[in-house]
Amino acid sequence: xxxxxxxxxxxxxxDVGVMFESRGAAVIAVDGVSxxxxxxxxxxxxxxxxxxxxxxxxxVAGFVQPTSGETLLDGKLISxxxxxxxxxxxxxxxFPWLTVRKNVEFGLKMQGVPGSKRETSARTxxxxxxxxxxxxxxxxxxxxxMKQRVGIVRALATSPQVxxxxxxxxxxxxxxxxxxxxxxxxxxxxxxxxxxxxxxDIDESIFLSDKIFVMTARPGRIKAEIQVDLxxxxxxxxxxxxxxxxxxxxxxxxxxEESLSAMGGELKDGGLGGFGMEVGPSGVGAVM
Amino acid sequence: MAxxxxxxxxxxxxxxxxxxxxxxxxxxAAATAAERARAWMWxxxxxxxxxxLLWALSILGLLAFWFVCTRYRLExxxxxxxxxxxxxVLQKLVEVNHSTKFITNVWISVRRILTGFGIAxxxxxxxxxxxxxxxxxxxxxxxxxxxxxxxxAIAWVPMSIMLWPTNEVSIVFITFLGSFxxxxxxxxxxVTTLDPVLVRAARCLGASEAQLFRAVILPGVMPxxxxxxxxxxxxxxxxxxxxxxxxxxxxxxxFTWEAYSLVNYAEIALGMITIGMxxxxxxxxxRVVGNLVMPWRAHSAGGNR
Ligand SMILES: Nc1ncnc2c1ncn2[C@@H]1O[C@H](COP(=O)(O)OP(=O)(O)OP(=O)(O)O)[C@@H](O)[C@H]1O
Ligand SMILES: [Mg+2]
Numbered sequence: 015x016x017x018x019x020x021x022x023x024x025x026x027x028x029d030v031g032v033m034f035e036s037r038g039a040a041v042i043a044v045d046g047v048s049x050x051x052x053x054x055x056x057x058x059x060x061x062x063x064x065x066x067x068x069x070x071x072x073x074v075a076g077f078v079q080p081t082s083g084e085t086l087l088d089g090k091l092i093s094x095x096x097x098x099x100x101x102x103x104x105x106x107x108x109f110p111w112l113t114v115r116k117n118v119e120f121g122l123k124m125q126g127v128p129g130s131k132r133e134t135s136a137r138t139x140x141x142x143x144x145x146x147x148x149x150x151x152x153x154x155x156x157x158x159x160m161k162q163r164v165g166i167v168r169a170l171a172t173s174p175q176v177x178x179x180x181x182x183x184x185x186x187x188x189x190x191x192x193x194x195x196x197x198x199x200x201x202x203x204x205x206x207x208x209x210x211x212x213x214x215d216i217d218e219s220i221f222l223s224d225k226i227f228v229m230t231a232r233p234g235r236i237k238a239e240i241q242v243d244l245x246x247x248x249x250x251x252x253x254x255x256x257x258x259x260x261x262x263x264x265x266x267x268x269x270x271e272e273s274l275s276a277m278g279g280e281l282k283d284g285g286l287g288g289f290g291m292e293v294g295p296s297g298v299g300a301v302m
Numbered sequence: 303m304a305x306x307x308x309x310x311x312x313x314x315x316x317x318x319x320x321x322x323x324x325x326x327x328x329x330x331a332a333a334t335a336a337e338r339a340r341a342w343m344w345x346x347x348x349x350x351x352x353x354x355l356l357w358a359l360s361i362l363g364l365l366a367f368w369f370v371c372t373r374y375r376l377e378x379x380x381x382x383x384x385x386x387x388x389x390x391v392l393q394k395l396v397e398v399n400h401s402t403k404f405i406t407n408v409w410i411s412v413r414r415i416l417t418g419f420g421i422a423x424x425x426x427x428x429x430x431x432x433x434x435x436x437x438x439x440x441x442x443x444x445x446x447x448x449x450x451x452x453x454x455a456i457a458w459v460p461m462s463i464m465l466w467p468t469n470e471v472s473i474v475f476i477t478f479l480g481s482f483x484x485x486x487x488x489x490x491x492x493v494t495t496l497d498p499v500l501v502r503a504a505r506c507l508g509a510s511e512a513q514l515f516r517a518v519i520l521p522g523v524m525p526x527x528x529x530x531x532x533x534x535x536x537x538x539x540x541x542x543x544x545x546x547x548x549x550x551x552x553x554x555x556x557f558t559w560e561a562y563s564l565v566n567y568a569e570i571a572l573g574m575i576t577i578g579m580x581x582x583x584x585x586x587x588x589r590v591v592g593n594l595v596m597p598w599r600a601h602s603a604g605g606n607r
Contacts, residue, residue: 075506097508107503111521111598121507124517152598172508 022088023175023208025051025074030083032069043069045233046083051176051225056202056209058219060265061229061237062273067212070234071180074210075101087176097121100169104181106161108153114164115140115149121172139167142204143197159190166201176208184214192250195221199248216265220258221248228268231276238268386568391575394568404557408576411542411553414470415584418477419538426485426534427527431519433486434493447486455480455541459548473545473553480541481534488533492526493519525599528592535584543577554580 032044044066051057059067072078073085076095085092087099095101108117118136140146143163153161162182169177183191195218202209202222213219219226220242228238242261244252252258333341365388370376372387386394398404432439455476462472496519504518546555558573593600 075502077502077505095502095505097506099506101503101506103499103503105497105499107497107499109500109503109518109521111524111596113598120504120509120517124504124508124510124513154598168503168507 021053023051023053024086024088025049025176025208025210026086026089027070027074028084028086030070030073030080030085032066032073032078033081042233044080045235047229047234047236048083049227049236049239051208051210053175053208054206056211056222056224058211058213058223058226059229060213060216060219060226060269061234062231062269062276063214064276065229065231065272066234067229068180071178071210071212074176075099075178097125097172098174098176100172100174100177102162102165102169102177102179102182104184106153106158106165106185108161108164108168110153113150113152114145114156117153117164118168118171120168125172135171139171140164142201143167157190158186159194162186162194163197166198170201170205174207176210177202178210180212181214182211183218191215191218196250198222199246203247216262216269217253220244220261220265221250221253226265228265229272231272237272240265384567386571390568391571394572398569398572407552407554407557408580411546411555412580414474414477414542414553415535415538415580418474418542419481419535421474422478422481422485422534422538423531426482426530427489430486430489430527430530431493431515431523434490434496434523435515435519440490444490447483451483451487455537456544456548459545462545463549469549469551473542473550476545477538477542481531481538484533484537485527485530488526488530489523492523495526496522524596528588528596531588531592532585535588536581539577539581539584 027047027049030044030047031042033040034043035041047066047070049057049059059070061067069078073080074087074092076092076099079093092099108114109120112120115133115136118139119132122132122135137146137149140149143166145160145163145167148156148160153164156164162185165182166177166179183194186194199222209222211219211222223242226240226242227236228240229235230237240261244255244257244261369388371382372385372390376382429443433443434440458476458479459472462475463469466472466475500518500522501514504514509517542553543555543558546553547559550556550559554573554576558570558577561567561569561573
């Protein structure tokens, strides 16, 4: 249903494996992962901490090279970062020395787009995100939610085919988060791009996605692929519908399994240190 | 503007009967947001004025101490018997300006600073950026830099005289050396501590390596560069004055040392004060330029504590 941007922005991860060196030993971070994001599709990646979600996203972004396998964007091998893939980071990543508008213009400036044209498109985008009155502020003068909105808008300015987001709302409070999720769905529907979205938050992944990949604990593999067939546009009220609740429970069960196995592994290594306290009555899933 | 809003809301919630604030309007609860904002601005200005008063007090205190010690020729463990009074120095200032000799000396020192410090900036900043960015350059240059760095610029005076064809060049070289390392090391530190997420963000926004330097690394290390400049200009003056005293012809350092040889007490003090003033002006210029170049810093936290 979401192949609407002329078939551009197809991400293909083929049998990707990543190893890191840790204290002289090779650690398999990601093992044999294959996944596809169809053009215009919103796909979430969810899994226990340390399972390699960021690593996978960084491979698609071109920051990390896989040890084995390959990643393709529209059939072309990804080997380095480029403005065809917008990235929104978990940490605030605005350039502190640039005003909000200049931050948004950054990508266009790198492409050599003339100033007046840059300004026009930056102001249009900022208007969409409700930030036009802050165009001349510096990042330090913005709230966390505003900074992340600017971050999203900045990534969109170069008209990328895909948007890669690594827990972009992780640092925000619950209320701001919900608002940001709505803003993001609106933006996504307007721009018709493919999104690969990393999150810890089950509700967030269901609310936003067409498809959710659940990853296993380290080494990260794909444990399950879950289709979310809730109608669009998504509304906050939907989170209480039976379909939504059912999906939540399914995901929670899958992730609880993985978190427990991840912790079990650590327990055997004797490295747990007070972690058990966080496994409350609502289960490990709630901790995540 | 941001400050007006919380004030306005606190005005609405202010208890009417409670002890009225000092700049009491007839009815504090009725005060409009604009009035509140004005009162707040006044309070700020008063605080700024208070701060200015302390500044004046600090300088006056120093002058008063000098005056009392020299006017009454105090002798405890220190001896102020031969130290000139402020009036002596003021009179000397007028006197030395009868000819152009003094002002020429000042100008020569300033010229040496500008040349040495300028060359230091031009070399240390690009070098620091390259060292910070590329491991190979770092491994190649940092060991040598670490060996040369602990040698104080003054210790270079004899070597410098041997190395360079003229005295003038060797003094400029000493000045350069003094400021080079603080600028270099601060720049390197700035690059290595630059948030890697900013570099990544620039990369995926399509920045080439060259654009990265220009658009991210340089502005990103600007605060550390200016820290380096502030430290560097101080060391540059120290080195210059020492070099002028040892090997000099001309310059404020030479003027001061010559005054000592000629037992001209007032000129010694005048030389010292001139050096202090020049250093102050240089630091001030660097601060002002820093604020102009980094307007975003005005909004960062940590202004008035
Ligand atoms: N540069 C690196 N060097 C060594 N090990 C690394 C490196 N980057 C990641 N790892 C390891 O690879 C594994 C996967 O890391 P990654 O950051 O992708 O996990 P994640 O799923 O994003 O976790 P989280 O949810 O906590 O962000 C982790 O065990 C981590 O320790
Ligand atoms: Mg991560």
